[in-house]
Amino acid sequence: DIQMTQSPSSLSASVGDRITITCRASQSISGYLNWYQQKPGKAPKLLIYTASSLQSGVPSRFSGSGSGTDYTLTISSLQPEDFATYFCQQTNRIPYTFARGTKVEIK
């Protein structure tokens, strides 16, 4: 199975900050990397698919990049509604696997 590792596991930031979350795969996943946002008690929401494509309806302050084994999610200017947990997921190979997430908290 492809192992996904995300860092940091948590971070504290202020509204307006630029933050970056990193996701690393145990082998190349050829860009088949998605980012989801999850708020407490809610289902995950797709933000970015295939590494850098912005899902329809998602604000442009979210962006993704990367290739091979290393990927990043960037929020250019953190907004109050962005405080949540973020997960990366690989869909290069079944079983689809997720990293354990990054919790973004208010500083």
Next chain:
Amino acid sequence: EVQLVESGGGLVQPGGSLRLSCAASGFTFSSYAMSWFRQAPGKGLDWVSTITGSGSTYYADSVKGRFTISRDNSKNTLYLQMDSLTAEDTAIYYCAKDQYKLLSFDCWGQGTLVKVSS
């Protein structure tokens, strides 16, 4: 509007069975692969199973032989039959719609809680 609504969760004893349902609306259900994911309390997300529009099925090793995914395209409903349940299966179960060629999952249900306990 695309909508997925899960049902069928609850408390079940170890070794017991449960069938989850996911009612879909707002899209041509038969044209899309559908999947089940789960999330143990306070934990991350795990993929459980996928069924394509043509009926091909895939399972995580942890549930293979115990869980069965199926769909009824005439009812726009996805199912997950869960047998031989253990405490490790306790989780919120989400159904999710494939966006395109199983590369991402663009719509998720609200989840249904399965608790396996004596």
